[in-house]
Amino acid sequence: MTSRIRASHRGFTLVELLVVIAIIGILSGLALVGISRARTSVLNSSMKFETGQISQALELYKEKHGALPPDGNTAVTTDATKRATAFSRHLNKMFPQRNPSLDTPTTTNMSNLANSYNLVNPSPTSATPYQLSDIDPSEGFVLCLMGFSPNVEQPLTGTGERTPLFQFDQTRLVDPDGDGWWSYKARYCESEYVYFNANTYTDGSSVVASFTPNIASGTARPYGMILNNNPVWASPKTFQLMLAGLDDSFGDGFSKTDQMKIYPSGVQDTTNAPTSINYSLQDMDNIVSFGQASTLESDTDL
Secondary structure, three states: OOOOOOOOOOOOOHHHHHHHHHHHHHHHHHHHHHHHHHHHHHHHHHHHHHHHHHHHHHHHHHHHHOOOOOOOOOOOOOOHHHHHHHHHHHHHHHOOOOOOOOOOOOHHHHHHHHHHHOOOOOOOOOOOOOOHHHOOOOOHHHHHHOOOOOOOOOOOOOOOOOOOOOOOOHHHEEOOOOOOOOEEEOOOOOOEOEEEEHHHOEOOOOOEOOEOOOOOEOOEOOOEEEEOOEEEEOOOOOEEEEEOOOOOEOOOOOOOOOOEEEOOOOOOOOOOOOOEEOOOHHHOOOEEOOOOOOOHHHHOOO
C-alpha cells in the first residue's frame, strides 16, 4: 500500500512577522539616510562647482583688467566717501578715458540700464539708490562680472551691449537691501555669495573684513591659515568667495574685530594665531573658493 506524505505548510507567527517588519523598517531607515546624504553631497558639489566657475570668471577679470573688483566691505573701509572713491579709481584704472563726471550713477541712467540689460535692480526701495558707496561684498563682483559699456567715457553708466564674464542666472539676482545693486543667490540655498578682495582682508592692524549678510545669517569673514607656524590669509594675493551652504548660515562666534577662523583645521591656535577662534557648527557646510572639498567639513578632521 502506498502511503502519501503530506507537506506541512506552517504560516508565520506573529513574532516572526513583527521581526520581519522591524528589519524592513531598519533597512528603509538606513536607505533614507543614505539617500539624504547622497542628495546633500550632490547639492554641495553643484554649489561648489558654481563657486569655482565664478572664481574662474574673477581670475579672468583680473587678467583682462589688471585688478580684482573692490569688495566694499565697511569693516575695513568705514568711510563711505572712501569706498565710493575706491570703486571709481578702479574704473579709472581699467578705462583711462573714463569721464567720472559723466559716469556717475543716477536714478535715471541706472534705471535705463536696468530696463535694457538688467544690470541693476529697476525697482530699488532705497530713497538714494545706486550709490557707489553702498556696494557691499555681495554686490561688487556681480556688477563687475556683468561687463561694461563699450562707451569708454562711461563704462559703468553708458549704453551698448556688454560682454559678461559670467552668465548669472537672472532668476537668482536679488536686492535684499534695496540699494539697487544686485546680489547673487545660490541655486540650492537662500545664501547670497560673498566676496572679499585680498587687499582689504584687514586694515593692517586690528580689524578684519566682515560682512553681515542680508539673506543668510551669521557673519562672513575671510579665513586664515597657518603656514610655517605663522598666520596668513587663505588666498593671500587674490580673493575669497564664499557661500553659507545648505544651513543658510555663515557661522558666528566672533567677539572681537581682529578674530579669524583657521582653515582647514577649524581649531583655535593660540600659539601661532592668537586671535583665532574655533569653527562654529554653522561653518561646517560653508563653501569657499579656496577649499579642496565641497564644504569646510569635508576639508577638516573635526
